[in-house]
Amino acid sequence: MKHKKTHQWMVEAQAAEAFDVFSTDKNELIFYHYRLFEETNNYNFASLYCFVFSHTSYIQLGIYLDEETSFTEAQKICDNIYFTRIQYLH
Known part of the structure:
Protein backbone atom coordinates (compact mmCIF):
# COMPACT_ATOMS: atom_id res chain seq x y z
CA MET A 1 0.00 0.00 0.00
CA LYS A 2 1.50 3.30 -1.12
CA HIS A 3 0.43 5.36 1.93
CA LYS A 4 1.68 2.93 4.57
CA LYS A 5 3.80 5.59 6.34
CA THR A 6 1.13 8.32 6.41
CA HIS A 7 0.23 7.56 10.00
CA GLN A 8 3.76 7.21 11.40
CA TRP A 9 3.61 10.74 12.88
CA MET A 10 0.55 9.67 14.90
CA VAL A 11 2.30 6.61 16.27
CA GLU A 12 5.17 8.83 17.41
CA ALA A 13 2.92 11.59 18.83
CA GLN A 14 0.39 9.53 20.77
CA ALA A 15 0.22 9.89 24.54
CA ALA A 16 2.67 7.78 26.52
CA GLU A 17 -0.26 6.44 28.58
CA ALA A 18 -2.05 5.08 25.48
CA PHE A 19 -3.09 1.45 25.61
CA ASP A 20 -4.97 -1.02 23.40
CA VAL A 21 -3.18 0.48 20.41
CA PHE A 22 -4.55 -1.02 17.20
CA SER A 23 -3.68 -0.58 13.55
CA THR A 24 -4.96 -2.41 10.48
CA ASP A 25 -5.40 -1.94 6.74
CA LYS A 26 -8.89 -2.32 5.33
CA ASN A 27 -10.27 -1.30 1.94
CA GLU A 28 -7.11 0.69 1.09
CA LEU A 29 -7.40 2.66 4.36
CA ILE A 30 -5.32 2.52 7.53
CA PHE A 31 -7.37 2.32 10.73
CA TYR A 32 -5.48 3.34 13.85
CA HIS A 33 -6.84 3.82 17.35
CA TYR A 34 -5.82 3.83 20.97
CA ARG A 35 -7.41 4.26 24.37
CA LEU A 36 -6.66 6.52 27.32
CA PHE A 37 -7.92 7.10 30.81
CA GLU A 38 -8.00 10.86 31.32
CA GLU A 39 -8.71 13.28 34.13
CA THR A 40 -10.12 16.78 33.97
CA ASN A 41 -11.52 18.86 36.82
CA ASN A 42 -11.12 15.88 39.16
CA TYR A 43 -13.29 13.75 36.90
CA ASN A 44 -11.92 10.53 35.37
CA PHE A 45 -13.16 9.24 32.04
CA ALA A 46 -12.18 6.78 29.36
CA SER A 47 -11.52 7.87 25.80
CA LEU A 48 -10.96 6.31 22.42
CA TYR A 49 -9.00 8.16 19.74
CA CYS A 50 -9.57 6.96 16.19
CA PHE A 51 -7.79 7.84 12.98
CA VAL A 52 -8.54 6.63 9.49
CA PHE A 53 -5.93 7.45 6.84
CA SER A 54 -6.42 7.44 3.10
CA HIS A 55 -3.63 8.14 0.64
CA THR A 56 -4.54 11.88 0.58
CA SER A 57 -6.14 12.75 3.93
CA TYR A 58 -7.35 11.47 7.29
CA ILE A 59 -10.23 11.59 9.72
CA GLN A 60 -9.62 12.04 13.46
CA LEU A 61 -12.28 11.24 16.03
CA GLY A 62 -12.11 11.49 19.82
CA ILE A 63 -14.83 9.64 21.73
CA TYR A 64 -15.23 10.20 25.47
CA LEU A 65 -17.00 7.48 27.42
CA ASP A 66 -19.05 7.91 30.56
CA GLU A 67 -18.93 4.17 31.12
CA GLU A 68 -16.32 1.61 30.16
CA THR A 69 -19.13 -0.63 28.90
CA SER A 70 -19.67 1.82 26.00
CA PHE A 71 -16.24 0.99 24.54
CA THR A 72 -17.59 -1.69 22.19
CA ARG A 85 -15.33 10.77 -3.20
CA ILE A 86 -17.12 14.07 -3.71
CA GLN A 87 -16.42 16.08 -6.81
CA TYR A 88 -17.08 19.79 -6.69
CA LEU A 89 -17.94 21.56 -9.91
CA HIS A 90 -16.77 25.15 -10.24
Whole structure:
Protein backbone atom coordinates (compact mmCIF):
# COMPACT_ATOMS: atom_id res chain seq x y z
CA MET A 1 0.00 0.00 0.00
CA LYS A 2 1.50 3.30 -1.12
CA HIS A 3 0.43 5.36 1.93
CA LYS A 4 1.68 2.93 4.57
CA LYS A 5 3.80 5.59 6.34
CA THR A 6 1.13 8.32 6.41
CA HIS A 7 0.23 7.56 10.00
CA GLN A 8 3.76 7.21 11.40
CA TRP A 9 3.61 10.74 12.88
CA MET A 10 0.55 9.67 14.90
CA VAL A 11 2.30 6.61 16.27
CA GLU A 12 5.17 8.83 17.41
CA ALA A 13 2.92 11.59 18.83
CA GLN A 14 0.39 9.53 20.77
CA ALA A 15 0.22 9.89 24.54
CA ALA A 16 2.67 7.78 26.52
CA GLU A 17 -0.26 6.44 28.58
CA ALA A 18 -2.05 5.08 25.48
CA PHE A 19 -3.09 1.45 25.61
CA ASP A 20 -4.97 -1.02 23.40
CA VAL A 21 -3.18 0.48 20.41
CA PHE A 22 -4.55 -1.02 17.20
CA SER A 23 -3.68 -0.58 13.55
CA THR A 24 -4.96 -2.41 10.48
CA ASP A 25 -5.40 -1.94 6.74
CA LYS A 26 -8.89 -2.32 5.33
CA ASN A 27 -10.27 -1.30 1.94
CA GLU A 28 -7.11 0.69 1.09
CA LEU A 29 -7.40 2.66 4.36
CA ILE A 30 -5.32 2.52 7.53
CA PHE A 31 -7.37 2.32 10.73
CA TYR A 32 -5.48 3.34 13.85
CA HIS A 33 -6.84 3.82 17.35
CA TYR A 34 -5.82 3.83 20.97
CA ARG A 35 -7.41 4.26 24.37
CA LEU A 36 -6.66 6.52 27.32
CA PHE A 37 -7.92 7.10 30.81
CA GLU A 38 -8.00 10.86 31.32
CA GLU A 39 -8.71 13.28 34.13
CA THR A 40 -10.12 16.78 33.97
CA ASN A 41 -11.52 18.86 36.82
CA ASN A 42 -11.12 15.88 39.16
CA TYR A 43 -13.29 13.75 36.90
CA ASN A 44 -11.92 10.53 35.37
CA PHE A 45 -13.16 9.24 32.04
CA ALA A 46 -12.18 6.78 29.36
CA SER A 47 -11.52 7.87 25.80
CA LEU A 48 -10.96 6.31 22.42
CA TYR A 49 -9.00 8.16 19.74
CA CYS A 50 -9.57 6.96 16.19
CA PHE A 51 -7.79 7.84 12.98
CA VAL A 52 -8.54 6.63 9.49
CA PHE A 53 -5.93 7.45 6.84
CA SER A 54 -6.42 7.44 3.10
CA HIS A 55 -3.63 8.14 0.64
CA THR A 56 -4.54 11.88 0.58
CA SER A 57 -6.14 12.75 3.93
CA TYR A 58 -7.35 11.47 7.29
CA ILE A 59 -10.23 11.59 9.72
CA GLN A 60 -9.62 12.04 13.46
CA LEU A 61 -12.28 11.24 16.03
CA GLY A 62 -12.11 11.49 19.82
CA ILE A 63 -14.83 9.64 21.73
CA TYR A 64 -15.23 10.20 25.47
CA LEU A 65 -17.00 7.48 27.42
CA ASP A 66 -19.05 7.91 30.56
CA GLU A 67 -18.93 4.17 31.12
CA GLU A 68 -16.32 1.61 30.16
CA THR A 69 -19.13 -0.63 28.90
CA SER A 70 -19.67 1.82 26.00
CA PHE A 71 -16.24 0.99 24.54
CA THR A 72 -17.59 -1.69 22.19
CA GLU A 73 -20.06 0.75 20.65
CA ALA A 74 -17.38 3.43 20.30
CA GLN A 75 -15.08 0.95 18.59
CA LYS A 76 -17.82 0.03 16.11
CA ILE A 77 -18.14 3.71 15.17
CA CYS A 78 -14.40 3.91 14.52
CA ASP A 79 -14.30 0.68 12.55
CA ASN A 80 -17.08 1.84 10.23
CA ILE A 81 -15.63 5.18 9.12
CA TYR A 82 -15.21 5.47 5.38
CA PHE A 83 -14.35 8.09 2.81
CA THR A 84 -16.56 9.10 -0.08
CA ARG A 85 -15.33 10.77 -3.20
CA ILE A 86 -17.12 14.07 -3.71
CA GLN A 87 -16.42 16.08 -6.81
CA TYR A 88 -17.08 19.79 -6.69
CA LEU A 89 -17.94 21.56 -9.91
CA HIS A 90 -16.77 25.15 -10.24
